[in-house]
Amino acid sequence: HRDKKREKEKVKEKEKAKEKERDRDKEKERNWDRDKEKERDRDKERNRDKDKEKDQEREKEQHKDRERVRDKDRDRDRDKDREKNKEKEKEKEKEKEKEKEKEKEKEKEKDREEVDQNKEKDDVMKEEEKDREKIKDKEGDKDRGEKEKDKEKEKDEKKERKEREKERDDKKKKEKRSRTPPRSYSSSRRSRSSSR
Numbered sequence: 688h689r690d691k692k693r694e695k696e697k698v699k700e701k702e703k704a705k706e707k708e709r710d711r712d713k714e715k716e717r718n719w720d721r722d723k724e725k726e727r728d729r730d731k732e733r734n735r736d737k738d739k740e741k742d743q744e745r746e747k748e749q750h751k752d753r754e755r756v757r758d759k760d761r762d763r764d765r766d767k768d769r770e771k772n773k774e775k776e777k778e779k780e781k782e783k784e785k786e787k788e789k790e791k792e793k794e795k796e797k798d799r800e801e802v803d804q805n806k807e808k809d810d811v812m813k814e815e816e817k818d819r820e821k822i823k824d825k826e827g828d829k830d831r832g833e834k835e836k837d838k839e840k841e842k843d844e845k846k847e848r849k850e851r852e853k854e855r856d857d858k859k860k861k862e863k864r865s866r867t868p869p870r871s872y873s874s875s876r877r878s879r880s881s882s883r
Contacts, residue, residue, distance in 0.1 A: 803859070810855075814848055 818841070825837045 807855075811852075818844065818848075 821844075822837070822841065
């Protein structure tokens with residue numbers, strides 16, 4: 688009877704020990720699961736931090752790129768402006784040169800006209816001198832009747848001279864038309880020739 692009791696107690700103790708073992712195992716498993724969960728959370732946190740860093744890096748790079756593009760654009764605009772200003776300066780220089788050339792041409796034209804006028808005066812004076820010489824010669828060695836003839840001749844010569852002068856004037860007018868001198872000069876010449 689006593690043995691049976693002891694047997695029962697032993698069985699009970701074994702059962703208890705097994706129960707404890709099972710509880711310990713369960714606790715271990717729970718702890719292991721908890722640790723795993725914590726580890727997972729830590730990994731997630733680490734990954735989140737890494738992602739944040741990556742995002743920040745990306746943002747920095749994008750910002751740098753934007754800055755570079757802005758700088759390039761600014762430089763390009765500055766270069767364009769510089770080029771435009773250069774072109775404007777060149778145009779101004781060209782205009783100045785053209786003006787100078789025009790002035791030179793005007794001066795040349797004035798000089799040419801002065802030379803023409805002087806030549807014309809000289810020609811007329813020479814003609815008159817020649818005529819006077821001829822008249823003196825003829826008057827010196829011819830009598831009255833011949834003087835009458837000389838007067839006729841002189842009239843004819845004057846006519847001829849006038850015709851020659853007219854031809855010369857016409858020729859000059861034509862030349863002037865082709866040269867097209869300044870208006871003020873040509874109009875004064877025209878009025879002078881018409882009064883003649």
